[in-house]
Amino acid sequence: MTSKEKIISFPHMGNYYIAIEFLIKHTLNMKILTPPPITKKTLELGSKYSPDFVCVPFKYNLGNYIEALEKGANFLVQAGGGCRFGYYGEIQEQILRDLGYDFEFISILNAEDMNPFSVYGIFKKLNQKLSFTKFTYYFALTLKIAEIIDKIEEYIRENIGFEVKEGSFEQLQKDFLNRLKTVKGFRDIDKIYKKYNILFRNIEINKPKNPIKVGVVGELYVVMEPFSNYFIEKELAKKGIQITRFITVTYLFKNHPKEKELIKFSGKYLKYAIGADGTDSVARTKQLAEAGYDGVIHVKPFGCTPEVNAMPMLQNISNDYKMPVLYFSFDSQTSETGIKTRLEAFYDMLLMKREKQKWKKVI
Structure with a gap:
């Protein structure tokens, strides 16, 4: 060089x-x-x-x-x-x-x-x-930084769609991320998390008691890199939807169940591990269905074999629980307009499903 x-x-x-x-x-x-x-x-x-x-x-x-x-x-x-x-x-x-x-x-x-x-x-x-001591200290600090990013972003996903003042969450998130860049030790991390956790929860929201809830499952990169999934979470939030996803760095390195546990969670839908995040997609889709979620969005790169393997099981869960699952495969040729059009149709379907449920209760 x-x-x-x-x-x-x-x-x-x-x-x-x-x-x-x-x-x-x-x-x-x-x-x-x-x-x-x-x-x-x-x-x-x-x-x-x-x-x-x-x-x-x-x-x-x-x-x-x-x-x-x-x-x-x-x-x-x-x-x-x-x-x-x-x-x-x-x-x-x-x-x-x-x-x-x-x-x-x-x-x-x-x-x-x-x-x-x-x-x-x-x-x-x-x-x-x-030294090993120095490395393990900063390695632990790094994981802690990722953990509080995940905690704050989980709250944002669940509530940004209901903010009273548009842009409140996004602006505070920028401040939070910039502040994280100044971290020197565990005390700093704890102080930053406590401060911003309060600030985010103080943002005024107008959230109904039972909002439309959608889970996002799929391959880890496309789930966690928003540009690669055409900012699906942001698009859903604009429609007043509460979003849940499990895959984060904290989940992958700290809270991820073993494959045997995921297969057990999957019940009759899965007997064997299907590789990468595919097993997780099946288990979590079943969990979301049992929790009464309105729908699930499954995202993957085009040709991702483990996620392709998961799709028949996801469809079976969808049929059994009457919970719609929307599938997206992303590649360099994916149309942003096509993504938004399909999300609009999915949202309309969820609204119609809600209305149908209301009429059933009245009758």
């Missing part, structure tokens, strides 16, 4: 870049270059240089890498996963080298690597002076 200074970058996924920046800042002697926010340009770049058949998270990540390299990054971290996407790092690296970029590349986020001991071993190679 020609550059003496190491400038590290990584792909986006929701607002978790704040936690990743924090960990790198306090454990590695590298300059951090967070890629620009994801835009259509990001997807266009990733799609242009990706094989046609790969899933859309690959394309978004590749676009992130190209934008970061163009801005001066020379050290890339791969974001893998529990499905075939975990094997995409080598392909992405080769594509970028074929394009003429000079960089170092490391994959540390595969499922089997995500424990303090494994990650420390990799970080130690990058910073010989890094």
Whole structure:
């Protein structure tokens, strides 16, 4: 490499870049270059240089890498996963080298690597002076930052659709995320969470006792990166819908049930694990149906095998519980207009279902 200074970058996924920046800042002697926010340009770049058949998270990540390299990054971290996407790092690296970029590349986020001991071993190679004690302290702090992001965003999802003053939640969320960037220790995190938890709950909302409730399930990247799902949660909130989703970083690394438990939750609908987040999608859809949710939206990258496997079971749950399930498959060719049109139709169907239930009670 020609550059003496190491400038590290990584792909986006929701607002978790704040936690990743924090960990790198306090454990590695590298300059951090967070890629620009994801835009259509990001997807266009990733799609242009990706094989046609790969899933859309690959394309978004590749676009992130190209934008970061163009801005001066020379050290890339791969974001893998529990499905075939975990094997995409080598392909992405080769594509970028074929394009003429000079960089170092490391994959540390595969499922089997995500424990303090494994990650420390990799970080130690990058910073010989890094002690295990220091690393575990900041690793724990990083997970705590992700946890309070998840807690605050859960409250936002459930209530933003009912705010009295438009934009109240979004503006406070920006302040909250900026404040998180100043964290130095656990006390700071606790203070920030207590402060903003109160501030968010003080935002005036006009929420009915029994709002329309919709759950979102599916593949983790498309669920957690709002740009990749065309801001479905935001679109639902505009219609006065309470949104619930389970998959977050905290859920995946702290609260995620074992596969045997998920299969048990699934009851008659599933006898075997179906890979990645597919088993989770079935179990949680059944849970939402039993909780009386009005509907579920299932999101996945086009061609995602585990989620395709889950779809017949989701349809069986939908039929048995009379709960509509709307399916979305995303790729670089997905139409934003088409997404909004289908969401409108889904919302109209949920309203008609509610009205029908009211008439049944009257009769």
